[in-house]
Amino acid sequence: MSQDERMERAWASGDPYGEALHLLRLEGVVYAHSTLTAPWGVAMPAMEHCVMFHIVTAGTCWVRVPGEALIELRPGAFTLVPHGGGHDLMSGKRVKTEPFFDLPVEQVSERYERLVYGGGGEETQLICGAVCFDHPASAELVRQLPPVIHVDSWGSRESEWVQSTLRLMAMEARERRAGGETVVTRLADILVVQGIRAWLDRGEGMERGWLSALRDERIGRALVAMQREPGAAWTVEGLARSVSMSRSAFAARFHELVGETPLEYLTRWRMQCAARVLRESDDAVLEIAERYGYGSEAAFSRAFKRVMGETPGKSRRAGSARVQISGVD
16 A cells, blocks of 8 residues: 555544544543532542543532632533542532542442442532543543543533433442443443543644644644554655645644654654553564564664663563553453
8 A cells, every 4th residue: 555545544534533532442440439428528549640530410519620720510510630630529619638548438349439428418429430541642632631621511412412321320320230330431431532522622722732733634644644554664755745745844844733753753653552562462572663664673672762761571571560460361
């Protein structure tokens, strides 16, 4: 397949943000259903590399994210804390909070918890969770999200099914039916993506960066093509020609929007993809190197260490250690 054909296939959908969301691969870390009675306050811990979310299915609560305005969360509203920072959930603006890990949580399963806590007053029902995104595109997307995303009213197209989804989640969380954990976690994953999509639709704070570049008709085509086929023999000249730009104009526009050169971006993308393969497979390093456009293991290893800060072997060992700690065979 020629480079021009690759470019056309990559851009066939005409939906650059859809491309970004398509590559999101969620891995739930923990989900909790909480029944809280006023007064109550919960200090959520920082969870590095995780996106945390809160959905009220009954009652109300306040969310306090450091450096941001207080947010009142009502039924149907949705708050996302994309960068895993610690924050507080409270029945009132000035209620004292207790660390989440100090509260009497019932461990329903490895990844699903129930919390009943509070002073016996007005009741609030919450579904909360922390998810990780396991794809290089996810890191690019999450990096550009604001400290907090709040959706207090969905658009008319989404409102009906979102409300139905929230009702189903509340029912499954309340009734201990077979498969309830699976239903809640899958629906929560969908709502996380929907919350991010709602923010994308608003287009806030995207004058520069990866998301802005995706929206650019020509630079977006180049980005999508490199992301879909990172091992292809891309060149700056070829990419520029495929989007009908001169080499110099393409390189300047790419750097302006993305913040790095096309080849710097390509190398970093390749190494992020390779790191994921190293963690998840037993493929030989040379095989991975060739898959991502390198003719020798030595050249690949040098590039990998320069970008990722460690050798491929160390990255693989670290990934194996994480799997053993989590108890996954």
